[in-house]
Amino acid sequence: MFDLESSIKKWLKSFSSFRAFDHGKVREMELHLRDHIDDLLAEDYSEKEAFEEAVKEFGEIKEVAGDEFSVIKAKRTVGSLLRLTMFHNYSKTSIRSLMRNPLNSFINIFGLSMAIGVCVLVYGFAKWTYSMDDFHKNKEKVYLTTFFADRDGMLQQNGKSPRPLGEMLQEDFPQIEKICRIEDRNVVIKYEEHVFHEKIRYVDSEFLEMFTFPLKWGAATSLGDLNSIILSEDISIKYFGEENPVGKDILIKYDKDRSGLFTISGVAKEFPDAHSFRFDFLINYKNLENYDSLYDLQDWSKFVNATLIEVDNPSDLKIIEEGMDKYRLLQNEVQQDLKVASFKFVQLDVLYENAVNIRNGISYPGFADNQSASIILFLIALFY
Amino acid sequence: MISKNLTAATTKPIILGILKQGKSYGYLIIKKIKELSNGKMKYSDGMLYPVLHRLEKDGLIKSDWSMHKDSRPRKYYEITEMGKQALVVEKEQWSQVNSVLNQLWDLNITS
Numbered sequence: 001m002f003d004l005e006s007s008i009k010k011w012l013k014s015f016s017s018f019r020a021f022d023h024g025k026v027r028e029m030e031l032h033l034r035d036h037i038d039d040l041l042a043e044d045y046s047e048k049e050a051f052e053e054a055v056k057e058f059g060e061i062k063e064v065a066g067d068e069f070s071v072i073k074a075k076r077t078v079g080s081l082l083r084l085t086m087f088h089n090y091s092k093t094s095i096r097s098l099m100r101n102p103l104n105s106f107i108n109i110f111g112l113s114m115a116i117g118v119c120v121l122v123y124g125f126a127k128w129t130y131s132m133d134d135f136h137k138n139k140e141k142v143y144l145t146t147f148f149a150d151r152d153g154m155l156q157q158n159g160k161s162p163r164p165l166g167e168m169l170q171e172d173f174p175q176i177e178k179i180c181r182i183e184d185r186n187v188v189i190k191y192e193e194h195v196f197h198e199k200i201r202y203v204d205s206e207f208l209e210m211f212t213f214p215l216k217w218g219a220a221t222s223l224g225d226l227n228s229i230i231l232s233e234d235i236s237i238k239y240f241g242e243e244n245p246v247g248k249d250i251l252i253k254y255d256k257d258r259s260g261l262f263t264i265s266g267v268a269k270e271f272p273d274a275h276s277f278r279f280d281f282l283i284n285y286k287n288l289e290n291y292d293s294l295y296d297l298q299d300w301s302k303f304v305n306a307t308l309i310e311v312d313n314p315s316d317l318k319i320i321e322e323g324m325d326k327y328r329l330l331q332n333e334v335q336q337d338l339k340v341a342s343f344k345f346v347q348l349d350v351l352y353e354n355a356v357n358i359r360n361g362i363s364y365p366g367f368a369d370n371q372s373a374s375i376i377l378f379l380i381a382l383f384y
Numbered sequence: 385m386i387s388k389n390l391t392a393a394t395t396k397p398i399i400l401g402i403l404k405q406g407k408s409y410g411y412l413i414i415k416k417i418k419e420l421s422n423g424k425m426k427y428s429d430g431m432l433y434p435v436l437h438r439l440e441k442d443g444l445i446k447s448d449w450s451m452h453k454d455s456r457p458r459k460y461y462e463i464t465e466m467g468k469q470a471l472v473v474e475k476e477q478w479s480q481v482n483s484v485l486n487q488l489w490d491l492n493i494t495s
Contacts, residue, residue, distance in 0.1 A: 024449075025433070028410060028459050032429065035411040035456070059428020067434035071441060 002048040008033065011055060018065035020072060033058060131274045132352040133363075136212045138310060141177075143317065143345035145169075145307040146358055147328075149338045157344065157354075159361030160303040162331050166204075167297070169309060173323065175316035178206040181285050182306040182362060188253040189281070191239050198235075200252065200281040202288050210310050213279075218246045218266025223284060228265035230282040236267040252283075254291050276352040276363040300334045306362045309345065317345055391425045395435050397474035398425075400467055403445055407462040410436060436461060444470050 012030055015021045021029075033054050040050035098105040133139060145161045166181045183202040188195060205224035208215075215230070222228040229250065236245055245264045253259040262283060271278050288295045296302070311317055324343040332339045346354055355363040402408060402416050414432050417425055439445045444467035450458045463471070 024459075025437070027457075029430065029433065031409075031456055031458065032411045032414075032433075036429070057429050059430040061430065063428070064430035064434060067431060068437065071434050071438045 004047045004051060007051050014061050018061070020065045020068035025068070128274050133276050133348060134274065135272045136348060138210055139349040140314060140347065141312065142210050142308055142310050142348040144348065144351055144362065145309065145343060146346055147343045148341040150341060155341055157358050159306055159358045161307040162300050162327070163302045163304045164298045164300060165327055166304070166307040168327065173320050175311055175313070175319060176309050177312050178210055178310040180204040180206045180210050180308045181304050182308070183285065183288060183304050190251040190253060194239055198280055200283060201279045202285045203282055204285045207282060210308060213268045213271070215266045216269045217244045220266065222265030223282060225265065226284050226287055226290065227262055229262040230266040230268065231264060232268050232278065232280050233270045235280045258291055260291055276355065300331055321345065386421065386425045388427060391427050396439065397471065397478060399435060399439060400444065400463060400471040400474065403461055403463040404468065404471060407460045409458045409460050439467070
């Protein structure tokens with residue numbers, strides 16, 4: 001059975017193999033064919049006959065395409081001819097001189113290609129390194145508390161801080177807007193048949209206000225709730241695929257005897273590529289005490305992974321630094337092995353630059369090395 | 385039947401002549417040519433479009449899509465001022481050719 005529409009479509013498809021026809025031109029030809037078929041149908045042709053006659057009278061598409069192409073082709077001006085001739089001559093001369101010394105030519109071309117490649121690589125690498133943690137809106141107001149302690153005769157900067165320090169800083173200094181303590185623990189997470197060893201991050205509820213990790217699902221304020229847990233996007237996909245897991249319960253096993261049920265209250269959006277620290281699971285810091293009866297928040301002999309402060313006015317930091325000596329004395333009274341020489345606050349904006357010098361810091365310490373790598377790669381490119 | 389080469393040579397003045405009478409679209413133009421020549425100027429319909437597009441590119445005609453709810457869209461072609469001037473030149477040239485041929489054939493008849 002002859003189908004007029006599909007025959008017309010098939011005919012129109014033949015135009016697509018020629019560059020000369022754009023959409024408007026093909027549409028114009030289609031309307032021509034349809035008008036012609038209508039006229040032939042009015043003369044009592046069958047649909048098949050009308051189509052065949054109209055196509056026959058239209059002629060060979062290849063010939064039409066040839067004529068059409070000569071219309072769209074740019075006219076050759078004296079200038080374009082001159083440029084073409086020059087290019088032709090230059091190419092000829094270059095190829096001849098390259099072929100005269102093939103080995104030298106290969107070394108030159110290969111060397112130049114390598115240099116360009118390395119330059120592009122260095123540019124990408126440097127851009128990535130120097131934009132590290134740039135996405136945090138409060139990066140100029142947030143500081144990591146570090147201390148210097150004597151290690152084998154040398155002062156070593158350490159990213160940990162005494163456990164009670166955070167709370168005391170907030171009580172003693174009105175200049176501090178927010179504080180956030182961070183503690184990492186290895187646990188076992190169980191959801192239905194999925195059981196994984198994971199690292200969870202205990203943080204104060206201000207964590208998501210101080211750091212810019214926007215949520216894909218859920219509410220950041222839920223971090224204040226002791227039974228809530230916030231996941232990274234990677235973890236959410238690992239356990240739940242593309243499904244929104246907010247409202248689901250997962251079990252955290254701290255050890256073989258103790259465990260707790262947490263409700264998923266948020267999922268973070270995918271972290272930007274240039275981040276020096278991240279998280280998989282976030283739960284409220286106070287859970288440390290709830291699930292570990294031996295965990296004492298007031299114990300000066302113990303450390304917390306990180307204490308971060310946020311100040312509205314960075315010039316206030318000097319006042320805070322000047323008042324840190326009393327904590328040094330408190331700490332040194334109980335901690336004989338690791339005597340604190342001084343405290344120092346490191347701005348989040350430059351944390352990755354200093355990460356290599358900070359022992360036990362939360363920022364991934366490979367980034368200072370990355371800067372060295374950028375310089376080495378740049379020198380390689382220059383050498384080439 | 386008029387030869388393909390002669391038909392091709394006359395396409396430009398014929399199209400400009402038809403469009404001088406009023407704007408028209410591809411299918412109507414080719415129908416008009418067939419009608420005027422009693423089907424003696426016969427060439428494939430598709431070959432008209434590259435000529436129309438070349439004339440448009442040269443600025444002798446201009447086109448505009450016309451869209452109506454009740455009928456098919458049409459791409460109407462219209463002669464421009466430059467096209468009208470080109471038609472005058474074409475007319476003169478074809479008149480000269482015609483006069484030369486007439487003179488020759490008159491001579492032939494009288495001889």
